[in-house]
Amino acid sequence: MASVAGSAEVWGYASGRVSPIPAAEGGGQELNLAALIHGHMAEELPWIKLFHADKSYAEFVNEVFFLSLDEEEAPPSAHVVEQLLQITPFAKTLLAQEWSKPWITTDGSGGLRLSWRRGARELRAVLLADTQQERYLYWQDGSEYGAIPNFGSATLFTRLRWLNGRNITESAA
Amino acid sequence: MDETLQNRQPEIPCNEVLYRAALNKRHITPSGEVQVDLFLLRPDDEGMLSVFRKELVPLATVMAHFRSTKGVVTLLTGLVRDVGSALNRSIDVVPDEIPEIPGHAVIIGLPDRVQEQAKAEYAASLLRDQCRLITANERPQGG
Numbered sequence: 321m322a323s324v325a326g327s328a329e330v331w332g333y334a335s336g337r338v339s340p341i342p343a344a345e346g347g348g349q350e351l352n353l354a355a356l357i358h359g360h361m362a363e364e365l366p367w368i369k370l371f372h373a374d375k376s377y378a379e380f381v382n383e384v385f386f387l388s389l390d391e392e393e394a395p396p397s398a399h400v401v402e403q404l405l406q407i408t409p410f411a412k413t414l415l416a417q418e419w420s421k422p423w424i425t426t427d428g429s430g431g432l433r434l435s436w437r438r439g440a441r442e443l444r445a446v447l448l449a450d451t452q453q454e455r456y457l458y459w460q461d462g463s464e465y466g467a468i469p470n471f472g473s474a475t476l477f478t479r480l481r482w483l484n485g486r487n488i489t490e491s492a493a
Numbered sequence: 494m495d496e497t498l499q500n501r502q503p504e505i506p507c508n509e510v511l512y513r514a515a516l517n518k519r520h521i522t523p524s525g526e527v528q529v530d531l532f533l534l535r536p537d538d539e540g541m542l543s544v545f546r547k548e549l550v551p552l553a554t555v556m557a558h559f560r561s562t563k564g565v566v567t568l569l570t571g572l573v574r575d576v577g578s579a580l581n582r583s584i585d586v587v588p589d590e591i592p593e594i595p596g597h598a599v600i601i602g603l604p605d606r607v608q609e610q611a612k613a614e615y616a617a618s619l620l621r622d623q624c625r626l627i628t629a630n631e632r633p634q635g636g
Contacts, residue, residue, distance in 0.1 A: 390517050423528065425519035428535055433519075435528065444529075444614060453607065458614040463579070465618075467611035 366409040377412045380421055381405070384432070387424065397430040397449040404432060404447055410473035411480055418484050436483050443483050445476060505586050505598060507571030510547040512555050513624070515564045527566055527626050529617035533606050541599035544568065544586065549596030552627070558594045566624040573600055576619045580604065580612055 370377045384404060389395060396404075412419050422434035422445070430449030436442065444458040457471040459479055468475055482488045513531065515521050520531040534540060545555045547567070556562050570586045577584030584602040591597045604612035 388518055390519075393517065423522060425528070425530055427530075427533075428517070428519075433530065442618065446610070456610050458611060460615060460618055465611055465615045467614065469610075 365405075366413075367405040370409045370412060374412065376419065376421065377409070380408070380412075380424075383421075383424055387426065389426065393426060393428065394430045394449075396426055396432045396447075399451060400430065400432050400447045400449050403455060404434075407445075407471075407473045407476055411477035414477050415480055419480070420484075436480070438483050438485075441483050443479050445471070503588075505546065505570050505588065507569070507574065509570045509586075511544040511568045511570060511573070511586065511598065512547060512550075512552060513542070513544045513566050513568060514555060514559055514562045515566065516559055516562055518563060521564045521626065525564075525626060527564075527621050527624055529614065529621045531566065531624075532603075532617035532620040533613060534603055535606075540603070540605070541589070541601055542603060543589075544598050544600060545594070546588075546596040546598055550594060554594060564626055566626050568620065568624050572623045573620065576616050576623075577602060579619060580616055584616070 367377075367381065371381055372378070384396070384401060387395065420436060420438075422436050425433050425435075427433050427446065427448070432445075432447045434445040434447075436444075440460075440462045442458075442460040445455070446458065447455045454470040457468040457475060457479060459466055459468070459482070468479075471479075478488065515527070515531050517530070520528055522528065532542065534542065552565060555565060573586050574584060582602060582604075584600065586598055586600050589597050589599040603616055606613035
C-alpha cells in the first residue's frame with residue numbers, strides 16, 4: 321500500500337470493501353466507527369494515533385481495510401475489525417521493530433485470521449464474526465500447541481515476543 | 494455422507510496420492526506457501542474435506558471441475574491417517590463418489606474448528622506440512 325497517512329484510507333473502511341450494512345438490515349456498526357474516526361474522539365483512539373505515527377502499522381491496517389478478497393468472499397465484519405484495532409496497537413507499540421506483519425486472511429465467514437510463523441513456532445490470532453464465539457490465539461511450537469481463548473492485547477504482545485524467540489515467562493523489561 | 498459408507502467402500506491404500514484443490518486466495522500466498530486455511534473445516538464442509546484420488550482422475554479434470562483454482566496440492570493417504578495418530582483420534586480418507594467427477598473422496602474425522610479449536614489448527618498444520626503444491630495459477634496441459 322503506497323499511501324498510508326491520510327484519512328482517505330481510513331474512510332475506505334466505512335465506504336470501501338468492508339461494505340456497510342444499513343442499520344435497518346441489522347448493520348450500522350460501520351457507521352459508528354466512521355463517526356468515531358471523524359469525530360472528536362478519533363485522536364484518542366490508540367490505533368488512529370499509531371496509524372499516523374507508525375508507517376508499518378498503517379500498512380498493516382490498510383491491508384486489513386483493503387483485503388484482496390475472492391468473488392463472493394465475505395469481508396471481515398465491523399465487529400471483527402474493531403476488535404483487531406483494539407488489540408493490536410499495544411503489541412505493535414511495545415514490539416516496535418520486532419513486529420512482523422502477519423499473513424492476513426478472512427475465515428470465509430466474516431472473521432479474520434492473522435498468521436505468523438518463525439521456525440517451528442507459529443501464532444494465529446483468530447477473530448470470529450459470530451459474537452457468540454470468542455476470539456482465540458493459537459500457538460504452536462513443533463508438536464506442542466494450544467489455544468488461548470478471548471486473548472487480550474497483553475497476551476498478543478507476550479506471544480509475539482515468544483514467536484521471536486523469547487521465553488513465554490520472560491519479562492517485557 | 495452416508496454413515497455406513499466407510500464400511501461399504503474398499504479402503505483407499507495408504508500409498509495413494511490425493512489431490513486437494515485450493516480455491517481461494519487465502520489458501521496460498523503469492524510466494525507459493527500453502528496456508529493452513531486449506532485444511533480447516535468450514536460449515537459447508539459438513540465435517541468432510543473434499544479430495545480427489547490421483548489413481549482415478551487426472552489433474553486436468555480436477556482443475557476443470559472448478560470455476561477457478563489457485564492451485565492444487567497433493568497428499569499421501571497414509572500420512573493423512575497419521576495425522577489422526579498424532580491427535581489420538583481416527584482420521585481417514587474414504588471414497589465418496591459424486592456424479593460430476595470420478596475419484597472423489599473425503600477426509601473424515603478432522604476436529605471441528607469451533608468445538609476443538611486447537612486440535613483443528615494443529616491438524617491443519619500437519620496437513621499443510623505434508624502437502625506439496627504441484628501447480629498454481631495455471632492449468633496443466635495434460636492429466
